[in-house]
Amino acid sequence: MSTPSLVSSYTANLPTLPHVAGTEPERCVLDSFRTAIAKLVSEALPSLTVEQVYTGVDYGKKGVDFTIALPRFRLPGKVDEHAKKVLEKFQPDDWIENVVHDKNFLHFTLRTPTLFRLILSQVHELSAKSEYGTNTSGKGKKVILEYSSPNIAKSFHVGHLRSTIIGAFLANLYKACGWEVVSLNYLGDWGTQFGLIAVGFEKYGSQEELEKDAIKHLFEVYVKVNADAEKDPNVKVEAAKFFKRMEDGDESALVNWRVWRELSVKKYEEEYARLNVQFDHYIGESMVGKEWQDKALERLSEMNLIDDHEGAKLVNLEKWKMGKAVLRKKDGTSIYLTRDIGGAIERYEKYKFDKMIYVVASQQDLHLSQFFKVLELMGFDWANRLEHVNYGLVLGMSTRKGTAVFLDQIIKEAASVMHEQMKKNEEKYKSVENPEEVSQEIGITGVKIQDMAAKRINNYTFNWDRMLSFEGDTGPYLQYAHVRLSSISRKNPELLPLPSPSQIDTSLLTEPSAREIAFLLGSYPDVVKTALKTHEPSGVVTFAFRLSHAISSAWETVVVKGEKDVEKARARMWLYLCARDVLGAALRLLSIKPLERM
Ligand code: ARG
Structure with missing residues (x-):
């Protein structure tokens, strides 16, 4: 038998609770508190099952832990009478401290000592395995996630950057929810533009430049040959002929293309690594076989859905x-x-996925719905497993020297703006061991947080100054909060090592601001679950800010350094270290590397 977990060894002494399907108290201890509330209410109102009530237990507003809106249960009779029955039935216990009736609502206060003990123990135990916030709802299921998908020889624009950032987040999120994830980068590595480049390369190409930076060089060739094509229609004709040879599998037309692709992928891999983004497979439009493309046309013809327009279908x-x-x-x-x-179709044959997600800009909404529709019309019963996660535009992204067209320009600019920012605080700057690395990491954090702070569908304006400031809700602010929490152990070595959790006296945590932090920590597993439903990173970003704000308001009053009562200082330190773990987990979920020092 495995040793009982820390949390279950604590819950052993608490009033027993029924199990509600779909909950995982061993991963989200607030599930237990909600169950306790549901149990109480269903005992007072026997026509409701514990499960029914459970779905109606919501987070409360302003200082209220949980709230139930009674009318949602549509019970016969008056709300006031139902509320009264609950209040009569209620006996304070180790789960629930208090219930208040206010109009349509019942507001519940959880028992503070239980709350601290269970939440901190759970954070402690699961963080050690990097599992706090995870759940097993996706166990046995497979999701294919396609994101980033830039076009070789064209620019890596902000649309691709957003797809990369949101996609990497979704990959982490699905993994955290127990899914098997296969991540794909579907390169634009096929199409008439390669005919153009082939024509252009003869005139403008340089092997040396290509090896130095394939992405940049191919783009330069592309820009030049496009300008030629504007003036001379023959260029396009030549290009189309060349692409036709590629499509027909003419080896002599494919040799160079293969090198271009390979060198570009290599370069991309380096840049993704700097962004802390990975892919299981780099695939591309070039790899899609002919067979199903032909069959699609056939089937749609049989269904009378194909029109002929001067030979085009x-x-x-x-x-x-x-x-x-x-x-x-x-x-x-x-x-x-x-x-x-x-x-x-090929991906379905290969992976038999339960879900496949395309992270693509909303400019392609029509394209995505067209091809989803075609698959449905072709009779594939898995067509409804496809999902488009879209997002709005980024306006005005440029480097200080001009328009940014490459990913590495964006990364470099973020690092250098941040570096300058850091240099302004000379004293602090000197204490940083590796300012280059740190500034790059904070810079990237700034870019990512700005990108994920609002609902995906919103457009936003790219703003270096705002996103890289330490003030306001920015990436650097979150990194700073994490660094400050990390510094606690360094600054208070005399309190270390902390005793084992059962020996830490959490009853010494009495401040409301400490309780607020603990409750927020407890809510993190719910934040993850909600994100899975909405596919919105913004909920996680908001959580990270709320937690950081709560910590910063506790910082001056719930002090560690200078607290004379050693036991109290230790309990506080434990709270902050748990907070660091959860903030770190949230940042990692967002594909950000939390910093220990800056
Ligand atoms: N390469 C495309 C572009 O840059 C995006 C590909 C999106 N994915 C897809 N399966 N269509 O516009």
């Missing part, structure tokens, strides 16, 4: 208000849409 989705879209060009070459259709 279009799928007619007007019935579903999705317009018409080209599936195959006149010269027989495939296009973006068809590749997505074929690609999805």
